[in-house]
């Protein structure tokens with residue numbers, strides 16, 4: 254049977270086609286408030302679905318192990334040049350399959366097993382790859398962790414404790430100091446980290462997985478040129494395909510490239526790299542600056558709406574695309590897990606999250622993390638954020654009442670119908 258004979262996905266595999274259609278429907282009819290998610294453009298998706306998925310391209314442009322890589326080289330060179338221009342970087346590696354592989358490649362490239370790495374505590378906003386005992390990072394390197402300052406009544410607490418970063422750096426003399434978080438609502442200024450790294454002779458890595466799009470859009474300070482190495486994901490605020498990338502000075506280029514391939518990965522996903530190139534070009538457009546600014550404005554509006562519903566916000570609010578809600582003052586018995594489940598049934602998708610010094614386990618938690626990147630892409634604005642805040646309040650005040658949940662589910666469906674991320678439904 255030739256490829257043409259196989260017809261569309263629906264004709265050749267209705268079972269998978271049906272699942273994809275259902276997922277498209279879910280994304281279009283429920284609210285996507287997971288802070289690490291976004292809706293990619295049809296152009297990004299077209300590149301992801303391209304014939305480059307067929308190509309093996311181990312190595313780097315001009316230095317591949319297999320033949321036939323003229324166009325793989327062209328697309329990877331284009332992606333590298335675009336991302337260097339976007340962030341003002343000397344060197345780029347666009348091959349990491351994900352943010353986790355980008356981080357691991359950096360550690361592999363510039364540290365030895367057993368070296369000390371200073372990073373953010375996982376239960377205060379750090380990522381699994383910042384030394385969790387269940388991650389290969391935590392098993393291979395000796396992580397020491399800093400956290401945030403205590404909560405304060407006026408919301409000025411729960412900021413990265415830079416005094417603690419410096420004290421730990423002086424005491425532990427880490428090989429690498431890592432800045433960057435997965436659940437933190439304030440701007441991270443790379444400069445004080447640079448100063449501490451210089452004082453103790455450490456390398457400084459900035460993990461910009463979350464704010465990459467806000468940095469590209471000019472909303473947050475650019476760590477490139479301040480940090481020695483910057484890693485990020487391409488699928489969060491940057492709105493590209495699922496993947497990772499690494500930027501660094503020439504000094505580390507060889508070590509980083511060797512760590513990604515052959516150190517950690519095999520053949521690169523050139524179809525995803527093509528989609529990264531598309532996303533980097535999209536992020537260079539003036540409309541992306543506007544997008545990044547609306548993401549932040551919307552998060553502030555959602556934070557205000559949630560505060561007026563009676564929720565305590567970790568760190569007193571937000572300066573980025575995230576909001577972290579402490580549920581304990583709203584309802585001492587309501588766990589993050591129960592809140593996430595109730596909101597899910599009401600068509601509001603978000604994730605439970607630990608709050609600083611959470612008395613509950615990471616599986617249960619006392620908090621929720623919400624984000625605005627996806628629904629801002631779908632064109633929602635501050636009016637819709639106020640509506641969403643009150644819908645969340647309604648659900649969580651009455652989270653075991655199925656009538657309330659289905660009434661909100663219907664309102665969500667109506668709201669989403671005017672803010673359809675894929676009005677032409679050309680993707681599945």
Ligand SMILES: *Cc1c(COP(=O)(O)O)cnc(C)c1O
Pocket residue numbers: 289350351352353354356379380382433434435460462463486496497
């Ligand atoms: C999301 C995230 C990662 C990992 O990205 P994956 O693509 O899920 O592997 C790494 N670091 C931080 C801070 C993140 O938020």
